[in-house]
Amino acid sequence: MKYDGSLSYKGTVTPLQKVMLWRRSFRKYRDGVVTAEQAAEIDAAARAFSGRMGFDSPAIRTTVAPAEFKAVVGAALKGVVGKINPWLPFTKAGAMILAIGNPLKAPVFGDRRVGVAQIAMVMEAAVLHAASMGLGTCWMAGINSREIEKTLGLPDEREIIAISTLGHPPAGISLLSWDGMTHHLVSKKRKPLSELVFVDRLGVRIPDSGFSQIGSIEGDALGAIFNAARVAPSADNVQMWRFVIAHAPETKMALLAALPGGCRASFQQAPLLIAALAEPWFVKGSRREQPFFMIDVPIAISHIVLQAAELGIACAVEFGVDEAAVKAAVGAGEGFRAVALVALGNQRRNT
Numbered sequence: 001m002k003y004d005g006s007l008s009y010k011g012t013v014t015p016l017q018k019v020m021l022w023r024r025s026f027r028k029y030r031d032g033v034v035t036a037e038q039a040a041e042i043d044a045a046a047r048a049f050s051g052r053m054g055f056d057s058p059a060i061r062t063t064v065a066p067a068e069f070k071a072v073v074g075a076a077l078k079g080v081v082g083k084i085n086p087w088l089p090f091t092k093a094g095a096m097i098l099a100i101g102n103p104l105k106a107p108v109f110g111d112r113r114v115g116v117a118q119i120a121m122v123m124e125a126a127v128l129h130a131a132s133m134g135l136g137t138c139w140m141a142g143i144n145s146r147e148i149e150k151t152l153g154l155p156d157e158r159e160i161i162a163i164s165t166l167g168h169p170p171a172g173i174s175l176l177s178w179d180g181m182t183h184h185l186v187s188k189k190r191k192p193l194s195e196l197v198f199v200d201r202l203g204v205r206i207p208d209s210g211f212s213q214i215g216s217i218e219g220d221a222l223g224a225i226f227n228a229a230r231v232a233p234s235a236d237n238v239q240m241w242r243f244v245i246a247h248a249p250e251t252k253m254a255l256l257a258a259l260p261g262g263c264r265a266s267f268q269q270a271p272l273l274i275a276a277l278a279e280p281w282f283v284k285g286s287r288r289e290q291p292f293f294m295i296d297v298p299i300a301i302s303h304i305v306l307q308a309a310e311l312g313i314a315c316a317v318e319f320g321v322d323e324a325a326v327k328a329a330v331g332a333g334e335g336f337r338a339v340a341l342v343a344l345g346n347q348r349r350n351t
């Protein structure tokens with residue numbers, strides 16, 4: 001990604017921000033083995049994140065066994081959808097992170113399957129952990145997931161939501177390679193914060209003075225949190241996430257009313273509430289049956305959760321919201337989707 005200086009906190013780039021900046025989708029790898037210990041470390045990091053979030057659906061499994069890797073690649077490439085990744089048959093990555101889950105274990109609201117969102121968040125935690133170890137990844141949803149499920153012999157209720165290659169990235173990228181071209185033409189561009197974050201209503205931009213006047217979270221921290229979301233990966237780099245900060249008491253009241261009763265009281269006490277939505281989008285490709293807004297927006301939310309944690313700010317996420325009520329509260333028009341409400345707490349003093 002092109003570093004524009006925005007990913008920092010009080011003038012320094014934090015360790016997590018360095019990882020987020022280093023991570024990108026690697027479609028070219030050099031020779032080198034990912035060890036079973038490294039795989040176990042990634043799986044443990046994903047499990048720890050899932051446990052901290054209180055999720056029950058996701059399972060991240062990193063496979064380094066050559067036979068299984070080959071079988072997953074072969075299955076992923078089958079059919080029309082499998083042709084989206086022409087680089088995959090030749091990859092030297094050697095290992096794969098599999099995002100597997102039982103989406104029915106968590107609530108389902110039509111096409112808003114909370115389990116899918118949870119798996120996406122945990123997968124991104126795994127991807128970032130891999131990056132912190134110097135390992136390259138590439139999220140892939142343009143895959144024949146049914147074939148992979150069959151190949152792995154997964155029980156009916158288990159689904160492959162996405163996979164990612166895992167391997168040693170090359171020292172440099174040639175501009176003329178598939179990796180270089182996709183990186184330069186599509187991947188490294190990100191929308192400015194002014195197109196992603198709004199105050200009280202969708203379309204109402206953050207004031208020129210920045211975040212310092214909004215809510216009771218320190219402005220620098222809030223800026224860091226939204227910039228962390230901004231650099232998250234998304235399918236086709238669409239960046240469909242939109243965030244609306246509840247600043248006016250009426251907005252907060254209206255958003256609180258959209259929450260399930262069980263978590264309303266704790267969200268009410270939070271200094272800041274944020275509605276996470278998806279802008280209507282058009283995803284290219286012939287057979288992408290995944291509801292991408294339940295994958296991409298949660299990925300950005302996982303960056304929010306992790307950045308908040310690094311800055312010592314408590315963070316809660318609720319996907320089980322009344323979608324119509326959230327949309328009405330922030331003036332979201334037709335086609336927009338409401339994904340979650342995010343609550344931010346007070347910053348611990350020692351950070």
Ligand SMILES: Cc1cc2nc3c(=O)[nH]c(=O)nc-3n(C[C@H](O)[C@H](O)[C@H](O)COP(=O)(O)O)c2cc1C
Nearest residue numbers: 024025139140141142186187233234235236237295
């Ligand atoms: C849910 C999801 C699915 C993706 N599917 C593919 C894929 O099938 N093939 C691919 O090459 N890249 C895929 N990507 C990678 C995106 O193109 C990439 O994240 C985006 O362009 C941003 O670039 P970056 O990851 O290098 O920052 C996917 C990313 C996400 C989040």
